[in-house]
Amino acid sequence: MRRITRLVGVFAVLTLGALTYASPASAHEERQTRELDGKGSVPVYRTDGPTILVCKTDKAAFDSKIAGYPAALKAENERLWQECQATGHRHVQEAVDAAKLPGTNIKILPGLYLEEPSLAEPNPACDATFKNAPKGKIYEEFAILTWDQQLACPHLTNLVAILGKKNLQIEGTGASREDVLIDAQYKKLNAVRADNSDGVYFKNLSVQRAEFNALYVMETDGFVIDNVMGRWNDEYAFLTFAVDHGLYTDCEGYGNGDSAIYPGAASNINKNNGHNVPRYAVEIKNCWGHHNTLGYSGTAGDSVWVHDSKFTDNTAGIATDSAFANHPGMPQNHAKFERNIIANNNVSYYKYIVDGTCKKPFKDRGYEQGVVCPAVGVPLGTGIINPGGNYNIWRDNWIYGNNYSGFVTSFVPGFVRNDNEFAQQFDTSHHNRYMGNRMGVSETGQAKPNGLNFWWDGQGVGSCWTPMKDTNIRTLPACGADELPSIGVHRYFGEPANTLKMLECSGYSSRGQNIPAGCDWYGEFGATGWFDRVEVRNATLGAIVLALAAIGLFFRRLRHSKAALAGLLIGLAGLVVGVFGTIEMGSVMHPIGLALYGLGFVLLGLALRKHGTRKLGTLTLIVAAFALLGAIDHGLIMIPYLSVSPALLRVITELIWVPWALGAIVVGHRVQKEIPA
Template sequence: MTRITSALGLAALSAALMVGLTPAAASAHDERTTRTLDGTGSVPTYRTEGPTLLVCKADRADFESRIAAFPAELKAANLALWTACQAGGFRHLQAAVDAITLPGTIVKVLPGLYLEEPSLVAPTADCADERFAGRKSVMYGYAILEYADQERCPHLQNLVAIMGKKGVQIEGTGADPKDVVFDAQFKKLNTIRADRADGVYFRNLTAQKSQFNAIYIIETDGFVIDKSVGRWNDEYGFLTFATDHGLYTDCEGYGNGDSGVYPGAASDINKQRGYVVPRYAIEIRNCYSHHNALGYSGTAGDSVWVHDNRFEENSTGISTDSAFPDHPGMPQNHSKFEHNIIADNNVDYYGYTRDGTCKKPFEQRGYESGVVCNTVGVPVGGGVINPGGNYNIWRDNYVYGNNYAGFITSWVPGFVRNDTGFAQQFDTSHHNRYYGNSMGVTPEGRAAPNGLDFWWDGQGVHNCWRNPTSTSGSYPEALPVCGDDDLAGIGTTRWIGEPAGTLKMYTCANYSISEQRIPVDCDWFGASGLQRIEVKWALGEAIVLVLLLIGLVLRRLRGSLLATAGLAVTAVGLGLGVVGAQEMGSPLNAVGLALVGAGFVGVALGLRHRGTRALGSLTLLIALFALLGAVDRGLVMIPYIPVSPALVRVLLEAVWIPWAMIAVLVVRRPTVGVPAEGEPDPLPA
């Protein structure tokens, strides 16, 4: 209990959060400053006609072995394409891309393994990495290149680079996406990069083994990722950044150190709107993202419609957030998640950080054998984590079998993303709505409980929950209820999170893969019982308060049955609070607060009766806010107050503790015939 052992400590932490003392936030990824798209593009459609280029390898025996099991018609079509490709095609995708002169060109890639060897040659002097030494990413060490640099040096970071070409369609001609594989062998940041490539369409292929992203689409208005696989990358399977009119469909991502799909910094088209929006910037449907650190992540993933997907067997299923700096479109807003399966996200990959596997060179880590190196800290067993999102809808999803919690919602002050304006410290985690999600049950009706259905730190304006069919409880136990008109009902207006919840998020955010730092007192990473920071805090608070109350009873209130009873009731309440802190969602938290409030009333009345009126009045105030906290936590969240009763109580305790300590240690000496304060009155003559 050395970190925080009193209410004074937690109050100091709350103050520290407000002035910007926080664990250093690592960027989700570093990228150049991007331009704002004008939104005049459109989602491209799959084409079967148009100017066409062919890409294939020259080994006939290898090619025939790859197509041997194809259906007869598809096999015959590929054989015909191979013959044509030998006569007038290309051996590398990059060569075909460089040969494109007409917008809307189709590039057909025949089954094979494409290592793109010409892209691996040493860079020329004007593209040497040393030239960009002053622009290195602090976290990752790679050079942050402007568009002109990428265009001039396309293979400094990319195996295949599609720069500024419009309407390019790249499709594999195999029976399965894994028949056409582009492999960066961990020698490049990105396996395939599409940059300012409006209308780009990827179909029926696999990209893998990059130091960062399998397929990276940036600053592009109009794209599709269709029936494609992104696997075994240090960070992302599919990453799109500063994009609009995008579609992910029937994709698969696995074995990635961040997420399988990442629609980050999507076009912020709805930032000035309320609950109703005319369109979404990106649609993600029918995708399967599994065995990653995260199934889905989206820092500043604005206006994304995510539906009918499966996010299963990751560490955490989904994260959409405002928790990292230097991403356009902050804070994240207006995404809709519906009809998804978010299940069994309990895979713990942190052992590979602990044992040093993730310190090895990329090619030695064993990604193909199931190793994943979590580049961000997320809870093992999390269904959805939503730190700092606004106006998000979570509707009709199946969320089950997540051992930690189904949904986690929390505050992100602006300084975490390097925004120091006063108003920006309170501009996240508002207007999120949770409608009719099936919690702890499979689509077939089989029970598969989450560890906890909903965890919320209590911060935000008009967040609400409707018909959650909760089976495993929530934290807090009482959640604001949505109205029937798809708007928040009588909701809360809380600008600062619950002290215990804020402390927990502060602690858990301190993960760093580069420093092999895993917070030992955060249950996201396996801490349990007294190891957990919130349990340490509850126990420390209980010990400090009980010791001071004992001192007051012995030194100031001896013989007061009311104060002695108050001490006993408070001790029981604080004990229940410690037990409740170990069991998220337990009603013991509210019961414990009610007993603490009742016990403090007894002590307060005893103090006032013995003449210590000022300290007694402060004690009575603490009792009042403890009782309000019990109602707020266990019965109904009190509307229209800017901070929780718990925060007021903690701040009052921060004053009460030193005051009570002085009252215990300093007792006035009695004058002749006058009893000392805290001693019983003399018997009458």
């Protein structure tokens, strides 16, 4: 048993090390941020206070914009136009710079704002700052600037820079959010950046065509994104980072290479709490993310409450994770998703990686015509991905029509996020609740099944699922009436095949144009045949090796034993059935195959012991015992309080058994004796 324990440790180190090298670089690189003190509040929309106006000068274009407005709104915009021509500004940045008092309102009249002054070449000092600042691993052409450097050179990376302004409200005055458009034309990393600007409020406008992010709120305590649209950006429509007291409401994002909504590294206010929390750092409601790689993503998306929103027609609907390095608040924890529609996320954009479209200059890629360049590799056809989250609640959502799976949940070892202490390798995917979700049923009651409802790698402590239909692991722990698991599951390693799959699938690289061939996440560009899938291929090859070793043992040492022949045939049948169970995720064939394989190896082991190969026979019985435990674990009930799955123990013992069996085949008996039946 001590040898098995050592092998488990070796397996862990090798797996974690491999995952470290395979993990993608961070999709969001920034300066180190301070921890907010949480003394702020969610700002409230104002109708009074100091006001600054922004407008253009083309009266004909303005009149055309407002021609169809309701009478009162049209009259108000005409009045503001006259005032703006006399005292207002022509660029949003000019108005921001003119806002000296906290509580100032900036009203932007209908029009297109290209912010030409922000596009001027940097002065020599800022040019030197850019050249000497550290560069990102992803966007090597952009510098990672300190706060002081942002203040000194606000337009090195930003079209509109809102830096250190307090309680600033920026509002479009049009009839819809499309009437006020801030357009970065792919000439700046961020279209609008609000940094250390507590109380900022954005309302009724659209932001588009940035090389990274349309609207970016950073290190800010108190913000609102209200009825804002972000589209056609290389990464994000709305990115908020290291924030507290935030609200997204009635927003929309589409055509983004990562996601529409990204509340990453939200204030980690609940890190020491269980499921009952005093408040959430960020609330997202009535928003819609569609036709992106992801509708929502949130690395270290801590203490975020997402409700009554839609995430549809993306490659994948939602991801909240601990899978990238250098984000404060790791591991991700305490997000709650309620009453959302997460549906039909089956749109593949990987062809634009393969055909080179995403290697073109941003302006030539065709984002406005529907091109999206996936910044991260996610499983096509998935509703929710949660790699490495803790204490998350998924309740009363409608999750349907996602062709791969409703949920994909896995653990993320600490090495992946540059946490190297041993205990941090097993600190994710614990205490998550999946309760009352309408799986495969639309909000109108129509049956629209997912491929699977739940795919889980098998690692984690204290999580539970209700309902539990159409899952890759058939024996998920149910949530009881007290919303706690009905049985205690304490798995610190995932199922070997599932861990191998996650390792293979993590090899995606957008800039390297690499799509893992053995992963079935990537549609026609990944594994398409069943044998192309890494888990099926390895299960098949493993079954062949085991079968050949068993056959060799039988003919070399046991060919006159009827019990051994029965064991061989039953074991071979189990290996074949098990492979088909791997092909068909969640199939009853998997536990049946394990049961047959285990029974067959019991007979083989007993025969080996009876006929003089006692130690190998004992090892064969140990393999059989773990196979039978696996059949129970996957077919009847997940065995409680077991820190590793029987599958991992079985694989480790098989790795010992195969060379031992081959040695027994090669050596054989010097004098072959007749073995009575």
